[in-house]
Amino acid sequence: MGVGTTIKDRVLSGMQPSGALHIGNWMGALENWVKIQEEFESYFMVADYHSLTTGYHDTHDLPQKIFDMVVDWLAAGLDPERSIIFRQSMVAEHAELHLLLSMITPLGWLERVPSYKEKLKELAQRDIHTYGFLGYPVLQSADIVLYQAHKVPVGQDQVPHVELTREIVRRFNGLYGEVLVEPEAVLTEARVLPGVDGKKMSKSYGNTLSLGESEEALSQKIRTMVTDPARIRRKDPGHPQLCPVFSLHKVFTDAERVRDIDRSCQEASIGCVDCKALVSSAINLKLHPIRERRSLWKSQPDKVEEILHEGARTAKVMAHQTLDAVKDAMHLNTLT
Numbered sequence: 001m002g003v004g005t006t007i008k009d010r011v012l013s014g015m016q017p018s019g020a021l022h023i024g025n026w027m028g029a030l031e032n033w034v035k036i037q038e039e040f041e042s043y044f045m046v047a048d049y050h051s052l053t054t055g056y057h058d059t060h061d062l063p064q065k066i067f068d069m070v071v072d073w074l075a076a077g078l079d080p081e082r083s084i085i086f087r088q089s090m091v092a093e094h095a096e097l098h099l100l101l102s103m104i105t106p107l108g109w110l111e112r113v114p115s116y117k118e119k120l121k122e123l124a125q126r127d128i129h130t131y132g133f134l135g136y137p138v139l140q141s142a143d144i145v146l147y148q149a150h151k152v153p154v155g156q157d158q159v160p161h162v163e164l165t166r167e168i169v170r171r172f173n174g175l176y177g178e179v180l181v182e183p184e185a186v187l188t189e190a191r192v193l194p195g196v197d198g199k200k201m202s203k204s205y206g207n208t209l210s211l212g213e214s215e216e217a218l219s220q221k222i223r224t225m226v227t228d229p230a231r232i233r234r235k236d237p238g239h240p241q242l243c244p245v246f247s248l249h250k251v252f253t254d255a256e257r258v259r260d261i262d263r264s265c266q267e268a269s270i271g272c273v274d275c276k277a278l279v280s281s282a283i284n285l286k287l288h289p290i291r292e293r294r295s296l297w298k299s300q301p302d303k304v305e306e307i308l309h310e311g312a313r314t315a316k317v318m319a320h321q322t323l324d325a326v327k328d329a330m331h332l333n334t335l336t
Contacts, residue, residue, distance in 0.1 A: 011036050012147045014045035014088065019065040021072040022208035023283065024201035026290075027191040027251060032153075034077035042083040043147060043315055046070065046308070049088050049095065053136045054119070054128050070304055072211050075294035086311030088143070093319035097142035100326060102135055104171055110134050114160050141165040145180045146319045153188045176329035180322075191251060194244035198226040211287065212294055218287070219280040222248075227272045228265075238265035238272075245275055252282040 013033060021030070036042055046066055052059070070085065078085060088094050110116065111134070120128065144152060144165050152162050162185035169182045192200055195207025202208070209218055228243040230236070240246040240262045249258050261278065264270035297304060327333045 010043070010147065010149065011040040011153070012043040012045065012143070012149055013153070014047040014050075014143060015069065016047045016051045017062065017066040017069045018051075018203060019061075020068040020210055020212050021076075022201055022203070022210050023287075024191075024193040024195075024208065025072075026076055026211055027193055029190070030073065030076040030078075032188065033073075037079060037083045043311075044073065044078060044083055044085045045143065045315075046085075046087045047143070049139060050136060053130075053133045054123055054126060056130070056132065057126070067301060067304060068212075070308065071294055071297045074297045074304070074307075075211065075290045077290075077293075080307045080311070084311045084314045085307055086315045087308050090308065090312035091146075091316050091319050093146055093316065093323045094139070094142055097146055097319075097323050097326060098135075098139040100330065101142055101168055101172065102138050104175060105135075105138050105168055109164060109167060110137060113137050113164060115157065137161050137164050138168065141168050144183050145169060146322050147315075148181045148318070148322060149183055150181055151186045152183045153186045155190045156187060159185050159187070172326075176326075179325050179329045193251065194247050196221050196225045198244045209283070211290055215280075215284045215287075218284060219277075222276050222280045222283075223273075225276060227275075231272065234271045235268050237268045240265045245272070245279055248279045248283065249275075252279060252286055254282075257282075 013029070013036070015025075015029065033042070033044060046069065048062065048066060051062065051065075055062075066087065073085065074080070116134065119133070140161050141164065144162075152158075152165075154162060162183060166182050166184075169180045172180055173182075195201035195205055196209070197205065197207045199205050199207060209221055213221075222245070225245055227245050228238045228240070230242070231238045243265070246261065246265065249261055253261070257278070261270065261275060265275065324333070
């Protein structure tokens with residue numbers, strides 16, 4: 001999930017805890033987060049309540065998934081001295097505002113969210129016909145408005161969720177007065193990387209290149225990676241634009257080398273084995289500082305926990321102010 005951005009230079013974004021992250025997560029979100037913290041007051045949320053909407057049936061490994069994910073956040077460059085990093089469940093105002101907003105949200109609004117039916121079909125093997133799953137866009141709305149964000153940087157798939165938030169805010173303000181800020185979606189470019197099987201890199205496909213795996217493990221995975229299906233023999237000219245390995249080159253290899261590889265592949269003067277070795281070297285080079293920081297943070301679980309608790313204390317200040325204003329407007333705070 002992604003929520004947030006500017007009111008007085010403030011940004012809020014979140015991610016469900018799914019354990020150790022892969023290079024697709026890094027390029028799709030974390031790289032942007034690291035840049036954001038340089039320019040804005042930044043809040044980064046572990047969306048553990050959201051993870052229950054599809055993973056409520058087994059939460060035994062949730063603490064480990066949270067730890068592994070936050071370690072990867074820190075390894076990728078999130079700085080607790082410049083960013084507020086916290087667990088959603090440590091800020092109770094998220095749950096309480098979700099409850100209050102759910103009281104005014106028509107059922108039909110939730111049923112028409114595109115991702116609702118898509119996820120039901122995608123996860124047909126799980127029993128997710130629950131109120132929590134149906135109502136998670138309301139929780140997401142609470143996440144956004146708690147921090148009074150005017151703009152929300154999201155990918156195209158999250159635009160309907162922001163539109164729903166806007167509708168909920170308009171309904172709330174129409175009923176109780178102008179209390180909540182109506183957010184605006186701002187589209188952000190998200191890099192989608194291919195996995196080793198050529199499909200979109202995703203844990204659900206088991207095709208990822210993880211941030212934390214060793215150089216040799218990553219190189220071994222890339223050696224098995226699918227390439228241009230039309231290039232059967234070494235002497236056959238290749239079609240780089242059809243090759244998942246070349247897609248990785250365009251992200252991790254310098255532009256001049258990419259042009260050379262493009263030409264050499266089409267001329268059949270470079271083979272797939274050599275091409276894979278080059279992209280392995282490029283990726284491992286960029287991952288080296290992340291691996292070093294990851295090893296350091298992984299050895300300090302108490303420090304990671306402290307960062308999450310301190311972040312929650314800071315986030316709670318603003319969240320409480322918003323919730324208090326909401327309860328005032330709904331006449332829940334006083335008897336007269």
